[in-house]
Amino acid sequence: MKHFYIIFVMSLFFVFFCISIFNQSTKISDSYKLPNFKTENITDLFPKNIDEINNLTKLALEEAQNSLKFIYDIKDQEYNFKNIMLLFDRTTANFSYKFSTLYVLTMVHPDQEMREAAQKSVMELQKFSIDQFSQNQKLYQILKNYNESRVASSEKIADFEEYFIKETLDSYKKAGLEKDDQTRELIKSITQELGVLALDFDKNINSDNRFIKVSKEELKGVDDEFVESLKKDQDFYILGVDYPTVFKIFEECEIESTRKALWYEFNLRGYPANKEVLNKIIVLRDRLAKFLGFDSYAHMDIADQMAKTPTNVINFLNDISDKCKLKVSQEIEALKKDLPISIDLVENKFKPWDFKFVVNYYNKKYMMLDENLISQYFPTDYTLKALLDIYEQFFGLKFERSNVQNLWSEDVQVLKVYKDNKFIGTLLLDLWPRDNKYPHACQVGIVSSVRDKNYDIISPAVVLVIANFTKPQKDKPALLRRKEVTTFFHECGHAIHSLLGSTELANQSGTSVKGDFVEMPSQMLEEWMTDKEVLKSISKHYITGEKLPDNIIESIQKNQNALIASHLLGQVAYSLISLNLFDKGESKNIDLIWREAHDLLSEVTYGCSDYGYCSFGHLTNYGSKYYGYLWSKIYAKDLFNKIKEHGLFNREIGELYAQKILAKGGSQDPNELLKDFLSRETSSEAFFKDCGL
Ligand SMILES: [Zn+2]
Structure with missing residues (x-):
């Protein structure tokens, strides 16, 4: 359930073939303009053939070069927030949405030539972005000089603007822009290589159709x-x-x-190619961290997060796994009491391919949870609409279905989104599996929502949710399994964050928050799936039209934490893998790290897959920060409990949450946002109590 965003802190040593496209007649005012896509013409955003891909790529490069030239040409005495920082924000935003658009095509386009052309463009833009944005010494020097002159001249700016300057300069420093020329060239070169390897790693998973x-x-x-x-x-x-x-x-x-x-x-997806790719990523990330003065890549990756250090993360993970140890034995023993006939254990443990089968058998027989039966109450069309109705009520939104056609697949649904009757953006849903489609579930914020000082949207969001749900079958409409509905709640949580997180600066919009905070809104909305009223409102039997019966809802609620310790230990194991692979040292025994982390689950299953890390897609995008799911979950539970006191359909608390958390995007320290909403410090009590730990 990944969430995608572009990270500008990448770098390269690459002599860009400049085609001298700077056009003197371009006005500086053009560089401040942001995209303004209405739902009706959303198809204009996406290239429809290879020429259009190439044109969009060329446009992205031209515009960025023009805008950078304007920044370079500003005289010292004209330095102010608008001339420097706002122009920088708009320049990166305009580049970023074109990059995202092309990246989306690599993930979802059914045509191989289109995917390959988009991939080529993404690589070209990535190189440019590293060279001209994140590793651009000249640009960094201007931003830094501006900040010094701002302090000296006491220019009055807003808190969010000051936060933006600080975060930007910090990330430049972290990316090595204060280092000597020789070191910077090395950093550029490594970051460039890493960018290409990350794209390879993702592509090898997405295109594995075994x-x-x-x-x-x-x-x-x-x-x-x-x-x-x-x-x-x-x-x-x-x-x-x-x-x-x-x-x-x-x-x-x-x-x-x-x-x-x-x-x-x-578990062989991405193998064998990704084993080699991952090895290279480990070596280069370690080298990069050393050049940048960090103990390890994990240290570097976590330094600017809420957790701050790998040690804090490890303590946090140990705390969870310690609390899970007793409970996991009880969970597994309960399953073992009555095994299906065909199941035999190895050393008193489940074979990994048997575990879900046993759980399903147990849930059906003892918990009244027959997932096939339950899915009959979740016909996709009805459930998705009812779920969006909940968001409408809670957040004051309105989703209007649009008839726009001609996107990359007929499967794509287009929704026009309003808040308090004002148009705020477009939500695209691409929910069913296709060959060569990105295989996981994720949300991509393609165009960031930006507003003006009067809270009027000047750049409406364009948001895409990708999933791979069960398709309609013969004589049956598409029926969602319970965990698919939860996934939809999750990804829509990101989408709502993107749609309601409209800020004055594009770089602070919506999900542009800390990596260990970004999974909070999504996981919080997952909690809606445990509420009786919610389950009633999103269910309708596809034949009888009945709502999910009370006894099944009671079973769902009773069974909510039935395997929680096993689940949490799995999350801890994956968090440790993502930390330990990028711990100190270039040489890593990936297989050993993979297996050792799975030892945490030794009560659950016998052994683990051999090469599962080859399809662990988060390793590129989330780096060492897979722990962010658990870290954010603490906040998600804390906030959910407060909201639940007021009611999950309560418009007032929904608005308060939207205003105090979502609408702020990344314009403030998340600790401050949480404290402001809760009127107290955050606490892990709700998490452990709700999990029965
Ligand atoms: Zn997510």
């Missing part, structure tokens, strides 16, 4: 509708590694060899 073929008998236990929806090769059924297929087989297929074969393939 599958297995099985006979009808080998699908025993799986319902006919699902089987009939599978692609076939003569008499064999094709099982891909997309999420709906994988989870369906893991949970329901009674034939162990099928579960095992698919589990192996699923």
Whole structure:
């Protein structure tokens, strides 16, 4: 459930082939303009052929060069916030949305040539961005000089503007702009290489379309509708590694060899290419951190986060895993009391491909939680609309379906979004799996929402939610499984943050917050899925029209924490992997780090996959900060408890939350935002209490 944003702190040593496109007639006022896409013409944002991709790339480069030239030409005596910092903000924002647009095409476009052309452009823009923005010494010097003259002249600026200057200069310092020329060249070169490797790593996962073929008998236990929806090769059924297929087989297929074969393939995504890519990333990140004066890449990555140091993160993770230890044994023992006939244990532990099958069996038999049955109450069209209705009520929003066509796939749904009857942005939903599509779920803020001083939107947000939900099957509409609904709540949480996080500076908009805070709004909205009134309002049986019955809702609530310790330990394990891979030292035994972290789960399953790290996509984008999910979860639970006291449909508390947290984006320290909303310091009490730990 990744959230994507562009990080400008990248660098390169790259002689950009400047095609001398500076046009003297361009006016400086053009450089301050931001994109203003209305829903009706949202297709204009996305290139429709390779020429348009190339034109957009060229435009991004031209505009950025023009704007940078304006910044360079400003005389010292004319330095002020608007001339320097605001122009810098607009310049990066205009570049950034074009980059995001092209990046989106690499993730979702069904046509290979389009994806490849977009990938080429993304690489070109990334190189430019490193060279001309994040590692640009001349630019940094101007920003720094401006700040010194500002302090000397006592220019009056707002707090958020001062925060922006501080954060920007800090990130430049962190990126090595205070180092000597020789060191900076090395840093540039490494960062450039890292940028390319990250794109490779992601591409190797996204484009891995492996599958297995099985006979009808080998699908025993799986319902006919699902089987009939599978692609076939003569008499064999094709099982891909997309999420709906994988989870369906893991949970329901009674034939162990099928579960095992698919589990192996699923965990081989990105292998072998990504093993080598990851090794290179580890070496270069470590080298980069050393040049920048940090003990390790993890230290560098966490230094400007809420957690501040890897030690703080490790203490935090240890605290959680200590509290989980007793509970995890109880959870696993409960499962072992009555095993399905076909299941045998190894050294009294579950084989990893059996675990979900056993949980599903147990939930059905003892918890009244039959996920197939429950999904019948969540027909996609109804549930998505009802879920958006909740957001409408809670946040004062309105989502209006638009008939815009001609995006990259017919699957894409387009929604026009209003707040208090004013248009604020466009939400795009691309929810079903396709070949070569980004395989996970994520939100991409393509165009950042920017407002003026009077709170009027001057650049409406364009937001995309990507997911891979269960498709409609023969004679059945698309039905969402419970965890898919939760995923939708999660990604919409990011989307709402992007839509309501309108700030005066594009660089502070919406989800441009600390990496260990960004998963707070998304995980908080997941909590809505535990509320009776919410479950009633988003459910409607696809045949009978009935709401989810009370007894099932009670089971959901009772069972909410049934496997919480196992789940949290899994999150701790992944957090440790992302920390330890980027701990001090160039040479790492990736396999050992992977296996040692999985030892935390030794009560749960016997062994782990061999090369699962090759498809651990967060390693590029989140770096050492996978712990951010757990870190943000503490705040999510704390805030949720306060909101729940007022009611999950309560417009007033919704507005307060929107104003005090979401609308601030990254314009303030998140600790201050939390304190302001809670009227007290944050506390982990709600988290541990709710988890029963
Ligand atoms: Zn997320």
